[in-house]
Amino acid sequence: MRTLRLLAAASLFGLSGCMAPPSPAERITDAAMALNVAARFNQLDVAVARAAKTERSDFMRRHAAWGQTLRIVDVEMASLSLPDSDRAIVLVDYAWVKNDEGTMRATRVEQHWKDDAGWHLVRERRLSGDVGLLGEPMPAPPPHQPDKQFATRTIHEDGAAVTE
Numbered sequence: 094m095r096t097l098r099l100l101a102a103a104s105l106f107g108l109s110g111c112m113a114p115p116s117p118a119e120r121i122t123d124a125a126m127a128l129n130v131a132a133r134f135n136q137l138d139v140a141v142a143r144a145a146k147t148e149r150s151d152f153m154r155r156h157a158a159w160g161q162t163l164r165i166v167d168v169e170m171a172s173l174s175l176p177d178s179d180r181a182i183v184l185v186d187y188a189w190v191k192n193d194e195g196t197m198r199a200t201r202v203e204q205h206w207k208d209d210a211g212w213h214l215v216r217e218r219r220l221s222g223d224v225g226l227l228g229e230p231m232p233a234p235p236p237h238q239p240d241k242q243f244a245t246r247t248i249h250e251d252g253a254a255v256t257e
Contacts, residue, residue: 117178117179118173120208121173121175121181121183121208122170122173124143124206124213125173125181125185125206127139127140128144128214129168129170129185130168131143132159132165132168133165134165135159137156137159140152140156143212143213143214144214145209145214147215148213148214154228155217155227157228158228162191162192163189163190163192163225164189164190165187165188165189166189166190167187167188168185168187169185170184170185170186171184171185171201172184179207179208179209180205180206180207181205181207181208181212182203182205182206183203183206184202184204184220185202186199186201187199187200187201187202187226189223198222198223198226199222199223200219200222200223201220201221202217202218202219202220202226202227203217203218203219204217
């Protein structure tokens, strides 16, 4: 019995020495994924908790259409850089559609994060891709053009040809 207790104590002691705290890169990855996945599934209350207090109202304004007039189809972290141990830049790729259209759109967003007793989003902006994901006014759709690929050419009895 005593041997069993000693082995249990030794294994607990050995395991406690192996547990290292997560690195800043692991912590920012977890925070960025938590915010972006929550926002993707329209859990903006969960997502906004990951934004800095000074950024929260702007975050809600930029993401107001999410789940309302547009739907996020996919989100993927493209890159992560840590210029300092308490600052990070995360590039996130979004695939999305407007609810009244069927066109798949893609936008890359640059997110700036700060570690102030936990990682928080302090700024985000569209880096490339389609406009409209972050509350920007969307360009007007182009006017409808008739399909010209298979134009019809009619030859009349008088020999005049008309292309429609």
